[in-house]
Amino acid sequence: MKRLLKYSVYYLAVLIFIVFNVVLLDSLKYEKPVEEEIKPKIVLISHVYANPYWKQVRLGAEKAAKERGVIIDFQGPESASVEEGIRLIKMAYAAKVSGIIAYVQDETRYNDVINKVIEGGMPLVTVDSDAENSKRLAYVGTDNVEAGRVGGREVIRQIGTEGKVAIIMGGKSVKNQIERVEGFKSYISSNSNIVIAAIESSDSYLLEAELAARKILNRHPDVKALFCTSALDGLGAAKAVKSLGLVGKVKIICFDDLPETLDNIEKGIITSTVVQQPYVMGYKAVNIIMDNIEGKTTKGLFITDVLVVDKENLDEFRKQQQEYYNESQ
Amino acid sequence: MMNKMSITNEIKNNLNQSFSHFNQYILTNAEESKRLYEFHYDKAVEDVAALQQDSDLRSRYILRDLLNSLESFKQAADRTIKVYDDRSGVDVYYDEYVWTKEIVSYCNTFISMLSDSYFDYNVTIYRGLKQKQEYINKILMAYIMVALMLSAIYTLLFIGDITRKLKELVSASEKVVKGDFTYNEGERTYIYELDILSEAFRKMITHISKYIESLQEKAELERKLQDEKMKLLSYENALKVSQLKVLQAQINPHFLFNTLNCISQTAVKENAHKTESLIRAVAGILRYSLSMMDRNATLEEEVNVVKQYMYIQKIRYEDRFEFNLKINVDLKKIVVPAMTLQPFVENAFIHGIEPKEEGGVINIEITEQGGFCTILIEDTGCGMDEDMLKEIMSDSPEQRPVGHTTGLGIRSVVQRLKLMYNRDDIFSIESKKGCGTRVYLKIPIKE
Numbered sequence A: 001m002k003r004l005l006k007y008s009v010y011y012l013a014v015l016i017f018i019v020f021n022v023v024l025l026d027s028l029k030y031e032k033p034v035e036e037e038i039k040p041k042i043v044l045i046s047h048v049y050a051n052p053y054w055k056q057v058r059l060g061a062e063k064a065a066k067e068r069g070v071i072i073d074f075q076g077p078e079s080a081s082v083e084e085g086i087r088l089i090k091m092a093y094a095a096k097v098s099g100i101i102a103y104v105q106d107e108t109r110y111n112d113v114i115n116k117v118i119e120g121g122m123p124l125v126t127v128d129s130d131a132e133n134s135k136r137l138a139y140v141g142t143d144n145v146e147a148g149r150v151g152g153r154e155v156i157r158q159i160g161t162e163g164k165v166a167i168i169m170g171g172k173s174v175k176n177q178i179e180r181v182e183g184f185k186s187y188i189s190s191n192s193n194i195v196i197a198a199i200e201s202s203d204s205y206l207l208e209a210e211l212a213a214r215k216i217l218n219r220h221p222d223v224k225a226l227f228c229t230s231a232l233d234g235l236g237a238a239k240a241v242k243s244l245g246l247v248g249k250v251k252i253i254c255f256d257d258l259p260e261t262l263d264n265i266e267k268g269i270i271t272s273t274v275v276q277q278p279y280v281m282g283y284k285a286v287n288i289i290m291d292n293i294e295g296k297t298t299k300g301l302f303i304t305d306v307l308v309v310d311k312e313n314l315d316e317f318r319k320q321q322q323e324y325y326n327e328s329q
Numbered sequence B: 001m002m003n004k005m006s007i008t009n010e011i012k013n014n015l016n017q018s019f020s021h022f023n024q025y026i027l028t029n030a031e032e033s034k035r036l037y038e039f040h041y042d043k044a045v046e047d048v049a050a051l052q053q054d055s056d057l058r059s060r061y062i063l064r065d066l067l068n069s070l071e072s073f074k075q076a077a078d079r080t081i082k083v084y085d086d087r088s089g090v091d092v093y094y095d096e097y098v099w100t101k102e103i104v105s106y107c108n109t110f111i112s113m114l115s116d117s118y119f120d121y122n123v124t125i126y127r128g129l130k131q132k133q134e135y136i137n138k139i140l141m142a143y144i145m146v147a148l149m150l151s152a153i154y155t156l157l158f159i160g161d162i163t164r165k166l167k168e169l170v171s172a173s174e175k176v177v178k179g180d181f182t183y184n185e186g187e188r189t190y191i192y193e194l195d196i197l198s199e200a201f202r203k204m205i206t207h208i209s210k211y212i213e214s215l216q217e218k219a220e221l222e223r224k225l226q227d228e229k230m231k232l233l234s235y236e237n238a239l240k241v242s243q244l245k246v247l248q249a250q251i252n253p254h255f256l257f258n259t260l261n262c263i264s265q266t267a268v269k270e271n272a273h274k275t276e277s278l279i280r281a282v283a284g285i286l287r288y289s290l291s292m293m294d295r296n297a298t299l300e301e302e303v304n305v306v307k308q309y310m311y312i313q314k315i316r317y318e319d320r321f322e323f324n325l326k327i328n329v330d331l332k333k334i335v336v337p338a339m340t341l342q343p344f345v346e347n348a349f350i351h352g353i354e355p356k357e358e359g360g361v362i363n364i365e366i367t368e369q370g371g372f373c374t375i376l377i378e379d380t381g382c383g384m385d386e387d388m389l390k391e392i393m394s395d396s397p398e399q400r401p402v403g404h405t406t407g408l409g410i411r412s413v414v415q416r417l418k419l420m421y422n423r424d425d426i427f428s429i430e431s432k433k434g435c436g437t438r439v440y441l442k443i444p445i446k447e
Helices: A002-028 A052-068 A082-094 A107-119 A144-159 A175-191 A206-219 A231-243 A259-267 A278-293 A314-328 B002-028 B031-053 B057-085 B090-178 B192-249 B253-269 B273-291 B299-317 B341-353 B386-393 B410-421
Strands: A041-045 A071-075 A099-102 A124-127 A138-141 A164-169 A195-201 A223-228 A251-255 A272-275 A300-303 A307-310 B296-298 B321-327 B335-337 B360-369 B372-379 B427-432 B436-444
Touching: A002 B090, A041 A052, A041 A082, A041 A278, A041 B057, A052 A071, A052 A278, A052 A314, A071 A082, A082 A099, A082 A107, A082 B057, A082 B090, A099 A107, A099 A278, A107 A124, A124 A278, A138 A278, A144 A175, A144 A223, A144 A251, A144 A272, A164 A175, A164 A206, A164 A231, A175 A195, A195 A206, A206 A223, A206 A231, A223 A231, A231 A251, A231 A259, A259 A272, A259 A307, A259 A314, A307 A314, B002 B031, B002 B057, B002 B090, B031 B057, B057 B090, B090 B192, B192 B410, B253 B273, B273 B299, B296 B299, B299 B321, B299 B335, B299 B341, B299 B360, B335 B410, B341 B360, B341 B372, B341 B410, B341 B436, B386 B427, B410 B427, B410 B436
Parallel strands: A041 A071, A041 A099, A099 A124, A124 A138, A138 A300, A164 A195, A164 A223, A223 A251, A251 A272, B321 B360
Antiparallel strands: A272 A307, B296 B335, B360 B372, B372 B436, B427 B436
């Protein structure tokens, strides 16, 4: 027995010694950085770098990039700035990247630089907002007029074809806002007897949106629904409706899928929201660039559909978003 | 890593040098400036290429952009120079010039991005090293702990073994000290030297015990030998002593004999027959005592001497005592040292009869009893108390019995007998004050 103990101690000691040495040597090894081959690069220039909407564009783009063997360099100004946007495009051009996907902040000022890039033989695709008169290869994004029409259809679905509605829009001179209002008006005028009681602008500020909503509801207590054309307008309207105790009486149809917006839908304060598909945009844009690089000339407009998210399909929608997010990890 | 940082800095310097020489050329049209612009540009590109060989992934992407931007700069600058060389107006090459300038600013942006990237990479490497360091520290700590534990366990076991063995050895040696040579070797330890030691100890103990046994045997033998020697010596000693006594007693025997012969002749001439027989008896005793000193005598010869002695005493003391002799043994076959019987008889006379006024009887009986010849010498003298007996039996020199014819004491006579027959029960004496004395001699008969 004793002998056995003795020998087992010996063997254990030797074993531990060996294991420790292996572990030590292993940990002392200097790991040379893996010589990964660098891939072609596509630069994605967003509207604002930290915007969650653009995060989704990025996720879609990265998915496509992974599939096509390139990488995405996601860039954007810290806050909306035309100069910075243009500078980023020029910089990418000077660095001779494989392709550029850009958000156009101001058509007139962007045309020159876009044309310069295309003339230099570099593929450029606009996303989410377009420069129609430039030589860009393609535009991927929402047709905002169509999105406005979808909003109109949703309002009719919620309140019927009679009664009053009011509109709260973001920037009065912002192209996509104007187009959305335009589409909305055209749809309800041709499909119902609904009257538009008021149009207010919030300049895309939350507080302004709330004040605008209060003003409308005070002046026109018989308004059945508020149509809000930007993300923050919806939230401001929701605050106003909630504080005036009109939840459920006044429907809110708004745009985009901010987490707070979705929470409000869950609580029943916001009725429904028209959602664009930034993920799909990013994915599509990268594929167009790659097709062009690989010799399949792909040009023109690529319109991504909008979705209407309400209480019924909220969970499904969230699950979808989560999946996109998980894929990218 | 610092090297990369400095190279990055060098790239920046070269680019800006290149651009300023380009500017200089546009201003002055100096060929030297053009050469320098190209030289610095080449150096910058070279450095970028060098860095590309050995950078992390993120930095390599930035380096690619930088290299491309540098190329763009060169192209734009060359176009500007071309247009300028064609002597076009400022408005013609101005756009190109501005574009060139912009590209330089982009290059600088990339360069600062590169610095950041290297810095970040350094930071991550540093963090990694730190983590690794901590990890290694933990491993080492664990290593040391385990090693210590193991060695402690081993040491304890080892020491336990040693002490157990040593205790065993100590108890064994204590036993040995007490003279107990039974040492059982305990179980084996796994320590070679200790095992050898205990084995050696065991062997040593067995050897020692064997050795002691043999020593004891030897001692026994030697003792026996010594005893033999002692016996022999004391026998010889007794002999020598008796011889010495005899020699001391000799006043030239020839002279004595001749004188005695002369006296007996004279006695015959004077018709003194008693005197003549007396003298012959004395001469007989004398001759016997002289001639028998170095050989053993038969009991017959002894008895004859006693008879002659008694004859002399009879004439001296006439009828103060009676002498009876009873013999029913063949006296020839019994051998004793010479002058054995006479001293006892003389003793009986001197200590027993002489002091008594009214005299007494001396009996000698020689009988045979189962292989032994028993000699009884009895007197009805004054006897002795126990102190006297002891004195008679002791051999102390101041107690030399005086007046013996042969000068032989009882003690040496008895001793000679004992030595001769190697027995202790030869002599016994009983005596009572006023009742006489009995001496028994028990002598084996040798057929």
